[in-house]
Amino acid sequence: MYEAKPLNYDYNFLEPIISSRTLTIHYNNHYLNYLNKLNKLLKENNYNFRYSKEELFNHIDEFPLNVRDDILFNLGGVVNHELYFSSLGKNEINGKLEQKIKEKYGSFDNFKEEFIKKANQLVGSGYTFLVMDKNGDLNIMNMSNQESPYIYGMIPILALDLWEHAYYLDYQSNRSLYIKNFFQIIDFEQVNNLYEKNL
Ligand SMILES: [Fe+2]
Incomplete structure (x- = not known):
């Protein structure tokens, strides 16, 4: 199973730019739904979780053709959200x-x-x-x-x-x-x- 990546900050940390309500729903409903669907699909296809999430993009050919688009969509949903959430914070360019x-x-x-x-x-x-x-x-x-x-x-x-x-x-x-x-x-x-x- 791939584990959820926790947020580096509290739900209200980005207010007023992004509300606590938006972030709570975004993380718990949208992001975690992608993660749950991805884990379910991968288990159904007997995947043994030997690659990192990012590496898995380059190993999609190890799955049957008819499930690849579903796996890619949910994998993208997980990896893209993890990057988005970790991109957020308040530190200047250096x-x-x-x-x-x-x-x-x-x-x-x-x-x-x-x-x-x-x-x-x-x-x-x-x-x-x-x-x-x-x-x-x-x-x-x-x-x-x-x-x-x-x-x-x-x-x-x-x-x-x-x-x-x-x-x-x-x-x-x-x-x-x-x-x-x-x-x-x-x-x-x-x-x-x-x-x-x-x-
Ligand atoms: Fe999103």
Whole structure:
């Protein structure tokens, strides 16, 4: 069985940007439902949990064709949510990621502007990710539903959940304000740690 990854903070820590109610429902209902469905599917297919969740994306060919899309959807739902929740917090940009962002985008403000622009372009449900490749290069990309950048050989290091359940109770249809406010509640220390770990 894959275990749930606990939150690094209390449910009310991100208020008023994300309410305690939204976070409670998001973590306990949405995220844990994906985890339960994934574990059930994997057990039904006699999987012995020998890979990490992230590694499993590259071993999907070990399962029968007719269950692969279901496994990928729920695995994405688990891994994407874990990254989103761990991306949230209140620590400023630092380390090698700060240097790389300045090198690639000119300044942190330019990066922020690019990320916000990309997120606003997403149609339907999905995520905006900051991803890195094996050489440490960065890219901002949108993925639909529970698709994962791991499928495309990239490592996601920051995730913004743009499904309505992530913001609708707090922002209703004002998704662009949720996207803008997201930048006040990012744990960039955690994002940098992921970046440096994968260099
Ligand atoms: Fe979500």
